[in-house]
Amino acid sequence: MPKKRVVLTFPPSLVSQPVTYHLVKDYDLMVNILRGVVTPNEESGLVVELSGAKHALEGGMKYLSETGIHVQPLGQDIKWHEDKCTHCTACIPACPTQALTVDRESMEVSFEKDKCIACELCIQICPYRALEIQF
């Protein structure tokens, strides 16, 4: 089943809209909320994994952007600045999805965007601020 991981940013006026309800009922999408900050009258955000048929995903995405919600692919959310990374490996035990891994032969750290759920656990661990959250 096709899947999409997206970051949804809601302007304050849309926070009260039952968006996930519409994605499920109207488009037959499976909505897996990975992270969320929803505060009344403030800009809010959800990180979701949407899965369903190809046309349903397309319809759901169209609905979201027509509603006025800013949709962004999840991979852009956490940025790994390779030039700042010293490959110390401090972040490795913190990453719950193995998006950050070490080649144990070379001891080099690498980051796979697709596996990142933007949980931000690595952000406060990196002493060199090589991992950055980008809204």
Add this chain to the structure above:
Amino acid sequence: MSKTIQEINEKIKKGSAVVVTAEEIIDIVRKKGAKKAASEVDVVTTGTFGPMCSSGAYFNLGHTKPRIKIGGGTCTLNDVPCYTGFAAVDVILGATAMPDYDQRNSIYPGSFKYGGAHVIEELVAGKAVKLSATAYGTDCYPRKSVETMVYLADMNEAVLFDPRNCYQNYNVAVNCSDKVIYTYMGRLLPRIGNANYCSAGQLSPLLNDPLYKTIGIGTRIFLGGGQGYVSWQGTQHNPNVKRSDNGVPRMGSGTLAVMGDLKQMSPEWLRGASMTGYGVTLTVGIGVPIPILNEEIVQYTAVRDEEIFAQVIDYSKNYPEVIPGSVAEVNYAQLKSGSITLEGRQVPTGGLSSYVCAQKIAATLKKWIVDKKFYLSEPAALLPSVDSGISVKLMADRPVKK
């Protein structure tokens, strides 16, 4: 067969010196034996790149016109306070210093985004830094304040000085409590949720010369990308600890005080670091050449990660309360594998010292020597060793006379 440092330098000059890294020597000794390796290899290069709070730099800022006596006054660089208890325009900036407005841990855990270490990194990167100073004014130094932008190149002297660095082995940190703690060893998850270590292991300088037989005061080293020197034993140098048969300490032990010209250094090898909930620190690249004077020395340099042991310490109780005792003993091969077994279960490990950067430093130093850009120096004196009787003391807590 034994060699002298002078003979090794002659070979470097002729281009015939054989130089290998502390990783490469392991297989050479294994295949050829110590005797043959000692006669064939002249220098083994080491490297380490880890955070060390006991780092800093001193500067001579140059005199203003009219003159100002910052000594006894105040001075900040990018709002980070320097120590001014010296002459008119000599100041020291410590890696852990931070602006007065930093919230520290009042909003816990503090993020410690910017401090002395970052100022040092920016200066070395050639960036302009804001200098603000105040003084009380004297007949010969009448000026009372100055605010200007300064560059490293403007300064008469800019010297990296670390009273302690290059730790010979270190603790592995865990948290046995049931809440998260933030330490200089990183974030430690409750109930031994992770274990953090900080050493380059088999590449680390003092682990390759465990009894300080070649490294001493005046040893020329790779320091922050330039050439610096060992200036003394480091603070808390503690040679009298439990050691393995190979002489390698099984816990934190020897340290080095190092210094060098900041103007030669590179921001690649001097990095400001922010430890959440703890503070600011400086990660410094250091590489020490070990002259292979004889079989004994080459045998020391062939040490492998699996032969270097460290103590697993509880940073929720034992470390802060200074209570002796370790949870377990593990070796660096285990630590670098990504997990260790503690209390019957797998615990993920994270490093604070970069092995990749340590490799690069050892390789760079090797290249410098091969390219005749770096010659070995004779130490003026060796460091206090196990027979020195030195051991680290705690502060005495005495009643204060009112």
